[in-house]
Each structure stands twice: as C-alpha cells, then as structure tokens.
Amino acid sequence: MKFILWPKHRFLRYSLVFCLLLCISGIAISCTSTSSNESSEGEKISSPNPPISKPLQVAVLPWQSPEKQQEKLQPLAEYLETILKRPVNFQITKNYAEAVDLIVKEEVDMAYLAALTYIKANERNPNIKPLVIPIDRVSGRPWYTSVIIANTTKNIKTLQDLKGKRFAFVSPSSTSGFLIPMNSLETADIDPTRDFSKIRYSGSHDKATEDLVDGVVDAVTNDKESFLRSQKSGKLDANYKIIWESNPIPAPPIVINTKKFAPEAIEQLQEALIDAPVGVVDVSGTESAGYTLAKDSDFEEIRQIYTRLKSMTVPEK
Numbered sequence: 104m105k106f107i108l109w110p111k112h113r114f115l116r117y118s119l120v121f122c123l124l125l126c127i128s129g130i131a132i133s134c135t136s137t138s139s140n141e142s143s144e145g146e147k148i149s150s151p152n153p154p155i156s157k158p159l160q161v162a163v164l165p166w167q168s169p170e171k172q173q174e175k176l177q178p179l180a181e182y183l184e185t186i187l188k189r190p191v192n193f194q195i196t197k198n199y200a201e202a203v204d205l206i207v208k209e210e211v212d213m214a215y216l217a218a219l220t221y222i223k224a225n226e227r228n229p230n231i232k233p234l235v236i237p238i239d240r241v242s243g244r245p246w247y248t249s250v251i252i253a254n255t256t257k258n259i260k261t262l263q264d265l266k267g268k269r270f271a272f273v274s275p276s277s278t279s280g281f282l283i284p285m286n287s288l289e290t291a292d293i294d295p296t297r298d299f300s301k302i303r304y305s306g307s308h309d310k311a312t313e314d315l316v317d318g319v320v321d322a323v324t325n326d327k328e329s330f331l332r333s334q335k336s337g338k339l340d341a342n343y344k345i346i347w348e349s350n351p352i353p354a355p356p357i358v359i360n361t362k363k364f365a366p367e368a369i370e371q372l373q374e375a376l377i378d379a380p381v382g383v384v385d386v387s388g389t390e391s392a393g394y395t396l397a398k399d400s401d402f403e404e405i406r407q408i409y410t411r412l413k414s415m416t417v418p419e420k
Contacts, residue, residue, distance in 0.1 A: 156188065156189035157189070159187065159192070160192050160210075161191065161192065161211060161215065162201075162205040162213070162214040163176070163193050164202050165196060165197065165307045166309070168309055187372070194211065198276075199220055202214055203224045207231065209362075212363055213234070213358065214231075214359075215356075218352060218402050219278040219282050219405060222409055231358050231359070231360055232358060233356040233357070234358060234359045234373060235357050235376045235395065236356045236397035236401065238354070238392040239328065239392070240328070240392050242351070243392060245354045245395050247279070247326055247351070248279070248326065248327045248349050249278070249324065249326055250279075250324070250325055250326065250330055250345045250347065250348045251284055251323070251324055251345070252325055252339070252345055253321065253322035253343070253346045254315060254342060254343055257322075259346060262288065262291045263291065263293070266298040266299075267300055269319070270295060270302055270303070270322050271304070272284070272303070272304050272323075272324050273304070273307065275304065280325060281417075282408060283352055283405075284349070285417070286412060287347060296418070301420060302417060302418070302419050302420045303319065303320055308325055308329040311323040311329075312325065312330075312333045315339075315343065322346070353401050353402055356402075357376065359372070376394040377393065377395065379393060
C-alpha cells in the first residue's frame, strides 16, 4: 500500500494547507486561554488576604501608675477597636517629654497630652492639633483645676507658709503640676529656687501624692481629681488639705497628627470618642463624663502663660 503524504492536485494542496493552519490556530488559542485561566486561578490562590489595618498608636501621659492606668484603659481600647475596626495600642510613656517627642516625631498617630504638652508639641510640629477634650467628671465641664496640697501638721495653711518647706512639682511639662501653680507662686512673690528648702519632680500625679504621704516633701502640686481620688481611697487623711486652687484649666486633650489622617478619618475618630459610653475611662485613667470637640484657641490663655514663663527654670535641689 502506498501512502500519499502530499496531494499532487493544486486545489487539494491549498485546501489542506488552509485546514492545517486553521487547526493550528485553534489549538494555539485553546492553549493560550487555558494557560491564562490557570495563571489567573494561580494568582487568586497565591494572592495574600486583604491586609489587616495597622494599629492605631496612641501615646499617653503617665498620669497614674502604669499598671493601674493600663488596666483602666482596656475598655476604651476595646471600644475604639470595635468602632474603628482596627487594633488600638496605648503606650504609657516614661515621662511627659517622651509623650511629646513621640507625637512630634510622628512615631505615634495620636497622643493624650495636657494643655502645656500640647502647646509644646504644636510649637515643634504645627500638624499636631487637638481632636477632642474630655469632660471632667467632677466639674461636668471640659476643664479641671490645679491644687497645692500641704501636710498641715507642718504649719502650712497659706502659700506664704510654704517658704522654707520641701516642695514637689509633678513635671516641668505638667500644666496643673507645674505651669499654673508656678504662675500663682510668682504672683505671690514666691521664688521656689530661693524660698523652698527642697524641690522635687515626682514624675506623675500619683507619685506626687506618694511623696507627700511618705514625708519626702511637705507640699505638692496636683490636680483636684487626683486629690479627691486619694482622699476617697484613704491615702490622704484629714491632715492633708488644699491650700490653693486655680481657676479652670482646659482639660487634657487627645491630639493627632493631621498629616497622617484624611478628613473623613478625623471625623470618624471624633465621633467615636464623643459617642463613647458614659463610664468608659478617658486616657488619663479616670472616669470622664464623655468628650467634646476641641480647637487650638481653647488653649490660648495657657499658651500666653507658657510664653511668659518658658525661660524660667526651676531645678531640683
């Protein structure tokens, strides 16, 4: 038998070539389509899950002991995580200066700062703006007061009686624990470096109370809420009294770096905090009556006092 591999008739040859080309083209298209589908399916299988939102990093001033403060902040963290649908990390800083540095250097997204520390942060980085301000549980307003508490067994009843005594501020960057009482001491013609026998910076409001109770100093600066809390817990007995109280001070604001947030995200954060359930503690670790909006002009009076006293240094002795 003889096999005919290539027909001699010209028409048949052309027809065969056309059919072969058509078959080859069909096979090529089929392979390409299959390969494309397989590649697409492979990409779907190997593609990662949608990334989890980065945690919201929040620096917090050391208001109380870190352990107590962290425990009290947990419900607030859980609430914000539920509303914002992203993890929330509160970082309680070692001191006031560290909190300012973290927000200024953009190592955190938000920070809980007192009025003075906010002013210092904004001075270094204009993108730092107040977001909300807590409503003080005692006053029912978005402000609180600074006090000077003295051990009355040391014959201290007035500011003038502080002369010759041992005294503790909270921190050079504390509004209620340094700037505002320092302003009143100056008005009363009291120079701590000249008139106090000892000057100490306790580091936190709770530690200032401990220094007073432990007899390290005879009088301390603090905020009224901390004083009332210490009275209620029995840390301060009837011998420890307020000998001076300030005019209202803007409550410590929560601030953000506006450069890191879209306007819609800022509004979402504000709404989440303003709508927080009553009883959820604020970032100072104390119960608040909620939050309200804050703006830079709320802190103008404190800024003026700071500008006047910023060159004044009161070293420990």
